Amino acid sequence: MKTKTLLTGGTVVSMDPAVGDLVRGDVLIEDGVIVEVAERVDAPDAEVIDAADRIVMPGFVDNHRHSWQTAFRGAGADWTFPEWALAMHRTVKPHYRPEDVYAGTLLGRLEALHSGVTTMLDWYHVAQGHEHEDAAVAALRDAPGRSIFCLGAGWGTPDPVDADVRRVRSDLAGDGLSGDGLVTMALGLRGSEATGMDTVARELKLAAELGLRTSLHVDGDGASGGDGTRHPIADLHEHGLLRDTTTFVHGNGISDEELRMLADAGSSLSVSPDVELKMGFGWPMTGRALAAGLRPTLSIDDVPSAGGDMFSTMRTAFAVQRGLDGGLRSRDLLEFTTVEAARSCGLDARTGSISPGKDADIILLRTDDLTVFPVTDPVATVVSAGHPGLVDTVLVAGRVVKRDGVLVGVDLPALRTRLLESRDRIAAAAGVPLDGTWRPRPVSD
Structure with missing residues (x-):
């Protein structure tokens, strides 16, 4: 039935x-699949969810997040990029146990769901061992969202990852890696x-063999104060290694010509405006990407x-780009975080x-909340004044995972206790x- x-x-x-x-x-x-959208739909045998005083829109798609770091939320608001790297990768990461990875990943994924992110790519680079990888995957399985486990190596480590990729891929195949599983x-x-x-060529070949999309953090000299000789996209282009299945993360400092190379290759660009501005990467690449014919995410x-x-x-992305050149419209931002981001994950036939x-990955946002009432233009309101407190209902593949502002079937008090214990143990x-007062100081200081 x-x-x-x-x-x-x-x-x-x-x-x-x-x-x-x-x-x-x-x-x-x-x-779980959307079958009809109209002004009026007659379905007397359906469960009814009253969406009056609600904006009904696709769930957000976040194609780049490191959820294992959730336990240290807010600790790095004042950090530069070198300080973040020292703190997270060289100071606390060595003390992460599998149970810490699980707790951070689960709470991070639930937080994303709570704020309307129905699809999330979890960029994993804790790289402590098989047990840590398995803990991250288990956490994503236990969170009722659509998730992509992006398995990366440790920060700057040259060790081969082929065996790990094949092992995790084989394990996830039981969930329906072809796209049937969440x-x-x-x-x-x-x-x-x-x-x-x-x-890079070997890893791209491995990804193609296993049917996996890829993601790569990248920046040019503009993000690091270099001498203008570093052109990572041009180097990949010269070696024939640009793919339409790769999402490049950040990209601050790469040239306009390199952006056009990405557009020509059909690659995707993921902009993280808050982190890029705070950590000194440079101006977010949103406007320059558009000018080069590339739709950013x-x-x-x-x-x-x-x-x-x-x-x-x-x-942030909207205000910065409007301040720089007056460009962008509200709907652009919604496209970047729904249809375009879904496309970057290879999921645009299913969500976005x-x-x-398409699968019913849908969120309902309150319009009677005083922070947005009265809603005259729903798209402009979501972009200019939206916040997680508006997220009333969340559906993933048709399943209600948040109802009346509360996550369904989640023991948050127990999970909060677990995450705090994890954070305190790691910090000690x-x-x-x-x-x-924690301000990590790189050796160069």
Whole structure:
């Protein structure tokens, strides 16, 4: 027997040009799939969710987040990039046990769901061993969201990752790695500066063999104060290593010509505006990417340094680019965080818009909240004034995972206790204070 759910009476922002936006609309879901979107849908046998005074829109897609760092939320708000690298990768990471990875990943994924992120790529680079990888995957499985486990090597380590990738890929195949399961996989590339071009080529070949998309952190001289000779995208292009299955993260400082190379290759760009500005990477690449013919996406990156919701991320990207050149419109930002981000993950046939035939990854945002009332333009309101407190209901593949502002079936008090115990143990082992005075100092200081 088919299960049917009807979202009725909401303001539908579909992000699908063929469907459009509806001032008052209904969305019918059968067995987790959207089957009809219209002003009125007759479905007397469906479970009804009243969407009056709600904006009904696709869930957000975050294609780059390091959730293992969740326990140290806010600790790095004042850190530069070298300080973050020293703190997270060289000071606390060596003390992470598998149970710490699990707790951080689970709470980080639940936080994302709570704020309306229905799909998240978890860029894993704790790299302590098989047990740590398995703990991260287990946490993503235990969170009722659509997740992509992006397995990367340790920070700058040249060790081969082939065996780990094959092992985790084989394990996730039992969940339906072909796309039927909610937890899938990607490969985090380490880049030529860490490993050399031969290794990049080998890892891309491995990813293609296993049907995995790839993600790579990259920046040019503009982000590091170099001498203008570092052109990582051009180097990859010269070696024939640009792929339409690769998402490049950050990209601050790469040239306009390199951006055009990415556009020509069909690659994706993930911009993390809050972290990039705070850590001194340079101006977010949003406007320059658009000028080069590349539709960017937005991501959180890490919560020690920035907030974990897409509302604030959109607002930063929007304000910065408007200040630089007056460009961008509100709908652009929603596209970057829904349809474009889904495409970068290879999931645009399944999620990213409210379209018949796609999975019902949908969020309902309150319009009667005083922080946004009255809502005259729903798209502009979401981008300019939206916040996690508006997220009333979240559905993933048609399943309600948040209802009336509360995550369903989640024992948050127990999980909070578990994460605090994890944080306190790691901090004690690493010898770092938790009183707001921790400021890691690189050797160069």
